[in-house]
Amino acid sequence: MPYGGQTAGGDGLKIVPVIMAGGSGTRLWPVSRDMMPKQFIKLFDEAESTFQATLRRVGGPLFDTPIVVTSTDFRFVCAEQLKAIGMSAQIVLEPERRDSAAAAAVGAVLAGQRSADAVCLVLAADHAILDGAAFIEDCRLAAEVARTGRIMTLGVRPTRPATSYGYIAPGRPLDVHQAFALQRFVEKPDRETASAYLAEGYLWNSGNFITSAETLLAEMDRHAPAVTRAVRESVKAAVHDLDFLRLDPGSFAKAPKISIDYAVMEKTDRAGVLETSCGWSDIGTWDQIYDIKQKSLQGNVVEGAVTLIDTKDSLISSDGILTTVLGLDDVVVVTTQDAVLVAAKSRSGEVKDLVAKLKTEGRREAGEHLRNHRPWGWYQRIDIGDRFQVKHICVKPGGLLSLQRHHHRAEHWIVVHGTAEVTIDGVVKLYHENEAAYLPIGCTHRMHNPGKIDLKLIEVQVGSYTGEDDIVRLEDVYARS
Known part of the structure; x- marks a missing residue:
């Protein structure tokens, strides 16, 4: 260059x-x-x-x-x-x-x-x-x-x-x-x-x-x-x-x-x-976000699914979950899919201290979103419990997951949008909407989106351990092996 x-x-x-x-x-x-x-x-x-x-x-x-x-x-x-x-x-x-x-x-x-x-x-x-x-x-x-x-x-x-x-x-x-x-x-x-x-x-x-x-x-x-x-x-x-x-x-x-x-x-x-x-x-704090955004007649910045009564000079934001506020002034309320922040606007600079406390408590939400981005697309956890986990996965056109295997879990991939090219122990097969692939424990597998639209699927993991560190990458076009 x-x-x-x-x-x-x-x-x-x-x-x-x-x-x-x-x-x-x-x-x-x-x-x-x-x-x-x-x-x-x-x-x-x-x-x-x-x-x-x-x-x-x-x-x-x-x-x-x-x-x-x-x-x-x-x-x-x-x-x-x-x-x-x-x-x-x-x-x-x-x-x-x-x-x-x-x-x-x-x-x-x-x-x-x-x-x-x-x-x-x-x-x-x-x-x-x-x-x-x-x-x-x-x-x-x-x-x-x-x-x-x-x-x-x-x-x-x-x-x-x-x-x-x-x-x-x-x-x-x-x-x-x-x-x-x-x-x-x-x-x-x-x-x-x-x-x-x-x-x-x-x-x-x-x-x-x-x-x-x-x-x-x-x-x-x-x-x-x-x-x-x-x-x-x-x-x-x-x-x-x-x-x-x-x-x-x-x-x-x-x-x-x-x-x-x-x-x-x-x-x-x-x-x-x-x-x-x-x-x-420098938009480093929520009160600075409030300062530069357009406000209502009551001095509120409102975004997303929000309903207010007797609230003024506040920032209320939701990414989809209904958020209601009654009788509060000068506050920040931010709702995401897995966490809610309620703070005095004047103390919004202290949110970093709150995050530090969450980290000491081992809270995943301190540093991770529900949606995790990868070079091939993203995945979002839907549910997790004893011996299972359910994810929503999106693979962008041309996206290719690593060739990998797991020691502790089997997986089911149910296609809900687009076409998946799935390789299991060297065998390649196409799966279309409403079709499912089963990946037994220990098999080598990968997924590719050969189409021109996003590939979306539901992944159901079943096994004694479903953590992200139970991934053995054998080959990866994104050099993560």
Whole structure:
């Protein structure tokens, strides 16, 4: 894939977007969970996720092919969502989460391989931008300053004393309009301190950084050398896996788990800030979702099967289960198929603590949805009990499950939509709607959707153990063996 090149105006190298898409988004539980976090969910638009919206935003002539840094668990989701919007990217797989400093360094190293003069736009995949044109113009202006050796960040004029954002004190003006040297960078303060920052003219840190790859790596070498050392080693030893670049696990694990804010921005003397008016929100909590969504006359955000009486200034959302609220104000109520959140809107930032408690209790719902996505499609558990489990399975056209066997369970596959090509112990047979295949314990088997429509079936598992780890993969086109 060719990288680099001139901008449409010929005024320099294109900006390389480095999109960090490996976060878990636990503050938006139960909609966002470890196995399918908020950046891949359609929070605002029924057509696109925030990841897809971010990609579209950097798809114009000002930008080079994006670098997407994500988790191994999300590699096929990234690829599928890229394909759905007709875009390409260099997808890089982190063996484990090491926070934003390592992800930014990975992007800078790879961008530097494209061009020694590469300028990067480091941004998260889960933010909302209301004015895309203003954002692109801000990136162009910030890139001008970044080419002089600055690490630029986009600052946002605060609307309230938020405690979930970092704050920036602008210093002396730079040569570009609304651009300043960064006098002070501080991470999330308490409410009293945040109020003082508003009075003193501080800006919110949006977490969007524009910098040359050379400058970023030089400052990280200076302030966080263990991060860059581990990242360079992991990129050097990386291997290509299908269409992905898989970082070396041993090297990458040596990188300290630290954000780029703490690792660099609080320490560097080369930072600058450009005040943006692009309408930014990091949509990290339910109260932030509430702030930017359309409201009723009673100040409510209502989505799905919801009925209210004497309720105002609240966010009530349901993905299909009837949800009713009576006589409550300033609350968040979010209903999914397997979990319900009820919280004071003002305390929605503490949802991550609730998720942590659920994890200590061993609750599957803390990190997994009922619907689990796979490269070939998805499955959703319908019921589970002693010695049985029932699933709804969807295999997309061309999807091919691994050749596998189980030690502890037999399976029945009942086709309800489409056509299944089933292989059992080397024998291939087609099954149509209302037909069933029986897979005895220990047999080798796989399923393929040879058609042009989704294949849907009901799977009934029977045996002494029905866990996902009772899968022995013998062959897999998605390289999961």
